[in-house]
Amino acid sequence: MRPMNLEDIARKAGVSRSTVSRVINHEAYVSERTRQRVLQVIEAESFSPNQAAQMLARGRTFVMGVVVPHETGAFFDDPFYFPTLLRGVTEVANQRDYATLLWLGDASLEGTRFYRRVLQNRLMDGLFVSTAPTDGILLDWLLELHIKFVVAERPVHSADRISYVTVDNVGAAIMVTEHFLRLGRRRIAHIVGRRTNIDALDRLAGYRQALARAGCPVDEALIEDGYFTRRGAYEATLRLLPHRPDAIFAAHDQMAVGVLQALHRAGRRVPEDVAVIGFDDLPTATEVSPQLSTVRQPVHEKGAQATRLMLDMIDGSVTEPQHLLLPTELVVRETCGGTSP
């Protein structure tokens, strides 16, 4: 049997299609009596309007998209970052009565084919981009197609034309490095996340800047790639050890765990021999021993703020590109004790 439509409800309530529509959309100019009668019928028939028709007629979908490119790997590498971000997004979407279309990049799909699918889908009023690999062209395409979107990362280029919400990664990395320096550490190593990730690059940049500022020469042998994986960081640490680091700044907590494991295996004491600081403040940070010092960033809030911004762009209350920097905080725990080596 055909599902009910406005007309059916109208007939049952003895009113017109238009009136039912008004009731459903909470419009003014409906008498209280009529409203109640209509609501009763709607309830009785457990009717809800056909959204495709609404979309078509309104030219608005009340659907937003979330893209997670596959390259990020975030979904696997970092078991908390992405889900937390996603919660922030969906919470705001729920609040504002938006539905969320999820686009998870697929390893089996060539990158551009995936993007094509996303971009050709005209079902979304706007798009939340969790991360945009620096070697990707997604953002350029989005700009070109005049799609409203917000990125949860600093875009490498065209940043003035793009809205984004992120944290000051450079500043946070400076904070970490200076903390090590203050503790008297001089052979500070950094394990880079991924060279196609702007957060990772910014953290690297901050690390370099802090050393430069302190007049410390940067020893390139103390910079290794960890690819945002625990295993990658584990191996990076083993490569690092011959160069006698007394501190290691890992670009995220999951990698920091790998660092701790490698140090443990190599018989180095933490923090006495080597101090360690991570990034993100995942639950893991307090679950490892010794407990991990790290940089806390408001991931949930990042998703929420970015989504708010995007929905504001959709309904026109924000028209210019906005850039939001959320605060970070150095959380000192056991892995970066105050003692010198």
Next chain:
Amino acid sequence: MRPMNLEDIARKAGVSRSTVSRVINHEAYVSERTRQRVLQVIEAESFSPNQAAQMLARGRTFVMGVVVPHETGAFFDDPFYFPTLLRGVTEVANQRDYATLLWLGDASLEGTRFYRRVLQNRLMDGLFVSTAPTDGILLDWLLELHIKFVVAERPVHSADRISYVTVDNVGAAIMVTEHFLRLGRRRIAHIVGRRTNIDALDRLAGYRQALARAGCPVDEALIEDGYFTRRGAYEATLRLLPHRPDAIFAAHDQMAVGVLQALHRAGRRVPEDVAVIGFDDLPTATEVSPQLSTVRQPVHEKGAQATRLMLDMIDGSVTEPQHLLLPTELVVRETCGGTSP
């Protein structure tokens, strides 16, 4: 400016609306010459059809939904399970050209309000239900509304009317418990996941069955609740210790980690004093020391198979409720060594 529509493309290509529609939908009966001309225009204008209109006209949306009730907590507790499941779902959805609408339960939303939103959304051809709390009414509502759906868990009731894909949790728990028995353990404890979760209840049931079968009386003091959290399991273990367990079966790996931590703190050796087995075989299992023995279940496959089943139900190639049980495997690592206490 108004976005292009079929008519615009038709005009530019010198054909009719219908012909353009045929080309877009790969229908037969379009001459090769015309097809090429139309495709060229479409490409040039980077046109893609308005999906709202397609949905309305077709009565099909090619959108599927994914529900994750909030109560599950899975999103936080177990950092891998849900994301992995989700990947399985979206991969198949991508393959079959479905978009995925994500419904993440929201703590701030009362349960039924959340469900109402999901159910009233008439944008989906079908629904993937990741988990259905045993005290919930989601499944009943779905049945009542004749919505096509598949659950990634065994439903507590009406199971014969519901399609689901899961693993044999009872069997797996029996496997674990019998493994302990074979190793000579006699005071085997179990840490229950959550009493509103059928997987958890089935694992508990399997544990009981295996003991009963072996003629071992079940000591209720050896059964504790861990609420599917590491912390919960940690505390459960501490409560368990006075009852001198020589083996602990945790209902999932994250909890097993909590068990290991508690045992470590209490100075118990693993596996010599207490053997431990978890469930899921998350990456964590090999990242802890000693490495965790566990039950491997094909989570990704579960999501994929369930989605396939659901899409088959939508397009009518499957009409009867189907029940799929995917295989599990006991992965023996270090936490359940062969030595007796």
Next chain:
DNA sequence: AATCTAAATGGGAGCGCTCCCAGAACCTGA
């Protein structure tokens, strides 16, 4: 009661597609 205004209601048009039917164009073979 008559007048004016504001509130309440109904219905046509249109959103951009698909589906179906009618008809044109093309091909075959007698």
Next chain:
DNA sequence: TCAGGTTCTGGGAGCGCTCCCATTTAGATT
């Protein structure tokens, strides 16, 4: 050459809403 089929093409109707305008009704004011 023409009938008879197949292939191709065009356009009307309709999907279920919203939006707007026209009209009716109720309420306030004299």
